[in-house]
Amino acid sequence: MSTPETPADGASGKTPRTERGRRTLRKLLDAAAIEFGEKGFHEASVTGITGRAGTALGTFYTYFDSKDELFRALVNDLSDRVRTTVGQALGPPLAPFDTEEVALTAFLRFAREHKEVYRIIDEAEFVDPGSYRNHYESTAARILDRLKRGEDSGAFRGGLEEAHAWAIMGMNVFLGLRYSIWSEDDSAEEVAAIARTFLERGIGKGVA
Amino acid sequence: MSTPETPADGASGKTPRTERGRRTLRKLLDAAAIEFGEKGFHEASVTGITGRAGTALGTFYTYFDSKDELFRALVNDLSDRVRTTVGQALGPPLAPFDTEEVALTAFLRFAREHKEVYRIIDEAEFVDPGSYRNHYESTAARILDRLKRGEDSGAFRGGLEEAHAWAIMGMNVFLGLRYSIWSEDDSAEEVAAIARTFLERGIGKGVA
Numbered sequence: 001m002s003t004p005e006t007p008a009d010g011a012s013g014k015t016p017r018t019e020r021g022r023r024t025l026r027k028l029l030d031a032a033a034i035e036f037g038e039k040g041f042h043e044a045s046v047t048g049i050t051g052r053a054g055t056a057l058g059t060f061y062t063y064f065d066s067k068d069e070l071f072r073a074l075v076n077d078l079s080d081r082v083r084t085t086v087g088q089a090l091g092p093p094l095a096p097f098d099t100e101e102v103a104l105t106a107f108l109r110f111a112r113e114h115k116e117v118y119r120i121i122d123e124a125e126f127v128d129p130g131s132y133r134n135h136y137e138s139t140a141a142r143i144l145d146r147l148k149r150g151e152d153s154g155a156f157r158g159g160l161e162e163a164h165a166w167a168i169m170g171m172n173v174f175l176g177l178r179y180s181i182w183s184e185d186d187s188a189e190e191v192a193a194i195a196r197t198f199l200e201r202g203i204g205k206g207v208a
Numbered sequence: 209m210s211t212p213e214t215p216a217d218g219a220s221g222k223t224p225r226t227e228r229g230r231r232t233l234r235k236l237l238d239a240a241a242i243e244f245g246e247k248g249f250h251e252a253s254v255t256g257i258t259g260r261a262g263t264a265l266g267t268f269y270t271y272f273d274s275k276d277e278l279f280r281a282l283v284n285d286l287s288d289r290v291r292t293t294v295g296q297a298l299g300p301p302l303a304p305f306d307t308e309e310v311a312l313t314a315f316l317r318f319a320r321e322h323k324e325v326y327r328i329i330d331e332a333e334f335v336d337p338g339s340y341r342n343h344y345e346s347t348a349a350r351i352l353d354r355l356k357r358g359e360d361s362g363a364f365r366g367g368l369e370e371a372h373a374w375a376i377m378g379m380n381v382f383l384g385l386r387y388s389i390w391s392e393d394d395s396a397e398e399v400a401a402i403a404r405t406f407l408e409r410g411i412g413k414g415v416a
Contacts, residue, residue, distance in 0.1 A: 170385075
């Protein structure tokens with residue numbers, strides 16, 4: 001995973017050193033998100049992206065060697081933006097179940113505002129499988145870290161493992177697909193509250 | 209959704225009336241699963257599929273008008289096969305948590321034996337979005353039916369709704385991605401047992 005300071009793995013040799021360069025890179029990534037999101041990888045074109053970004057074609061090639069490299073950088077950038085958006089929403093440490101609820105609310109809101117994120121990351125399965133796998137493996141690793149902290153704090157039960165992190169990630173991704181991408185007929189807060197209760201006590205009747 | 213008796217929506221006007229015709233259609237669908245799974249939709253070819261199936265090109269066109277129509281039929285067929293595989297594993301009615309555990313075990317095993325199912329259904333998001341959405345909406349509807357039955361039986365708590373079905377579906381899909389497609393380092397039974405406990409009591413400490 002790249003860090004927020006080096007936003008584009010694919011452009012790692014060409015990370016801009018000036019504020020102006022960083023702004024141009026940001027414009028190219030934002031334009032690429034719209035172009036790839038609307039047209040898909042195969043139909044998207046470098047000239048379509050530079051046209052949307054308002055940059056010259058030559059400028060594009062000072063940042064990226066190819067459409068493929070830009071796509072890889074964009075997947076890493078979106079993965080980072082999901083991570084930093086959730087991180088900013090969390091702020092100072094919260095109680096473990098609050099953390100999961102706030103993280104999911106932030107993710108659902110981000111997906112509503114950036115509906116293209118699903119299509120682009122999903123298309124990475126075909127265009128750039130390494131980035132696709134990296135996105136989910138690193139997301140699951142972050143969730144597992146939170147589970148371990150919740151265990152240590154005594155809020156979560158012991159014995160939580162990688163499979164729990166993948167289960168929670170799957171839950172979050174599919175709630176996003178249903179309630180952020182395909183419809184917004186329930187608020188992000190309502191959906192995250194349901195997920196929180198699911199995490200707290202599953203779907204069993206529990207102890208009466 | 210098509211029913212098991214009409215396996216291919218896309219070929220609904222050409223459903224074979226003879227046993228021999230049904231066998232040929234099955235061979236074409238199985239060959240298509242391999243071809244699309246290995247090459248992806250765009251690189252896959254009708255001649256590649258008929259070659260694998262051992263059928264003549266003319267035979268193909270008595271069943272399907274195009275590669276697109278075959279792809280749509282294949283997504284519906286795989287969706288049906290997941291459903292019938294899980295249905296057969298369930299057999300006579302089980303207790304609600306047993307039902308979820310057996311259903312997930314059967315799904316994880318099916319995905320291990322047919323790893324191409326993920327790639328094909330995921331590619332439908334781009335090639336045939338209606339089939340993609342239909343697959344997940346009908347799967348979630350089946351899970352919601354099971355949740356309602358579990359509520360009625362007293363095993364599941366009241367108030368379960370569509371979001372719970374999507375959460376469980378997401379959990380199952382991502383456990384399959386991690387433990388059937390990307391690796392098989394835990395048995396299907398072990399993974400399904402973890403998911404069952406997650407459903408039974410979430411990740412909270414619960415009542416001491």
